[in-house]
Amino acid sequence: MRKLFHTAAVLLMAMAITACSSLGVSAPQTFNQKALAAHSTVTAIANSASALRAAGKLSDGDRDNIVATLRSAEAGIDMATLTAKTNPAAGADKLSASIAVLTALQTYLATKGAP
Secondary structure, eight states: OHHHHHHHHHHHHHHHHHHHHHTTOOOOOSHHHHHHHHHHHHHHHHHHHHHHHHTTOSOHHHHHHHHHHHHHHHHHHHHHHHHHHHOHHHHHHHHHHHHHHHHHHHHHHHHTTOO
């Protein structure tokens, strides 16, 4: 039952994202919007990984690497937010790097069957 719930939640999120973009909801523009979207992406990736793990599509090693990567990305987003207060350009660069890590992780999970 829990596996079904996680799969349904992931599919619902994917549909919501698709619906928002088809309705013309714009991508995040400001630093704060991008940081919030990045934090939301961390949560979405964690949920996808949990569903994949429950479905037997991720090994223990995969899970451990994903958790470590998500923790690093979360720390990077937090560091970017702090840095942006005193050096907006450096903060934006750090945030972009964290987003790139999250994008790569999403791509990896898609190869494992995540929507």
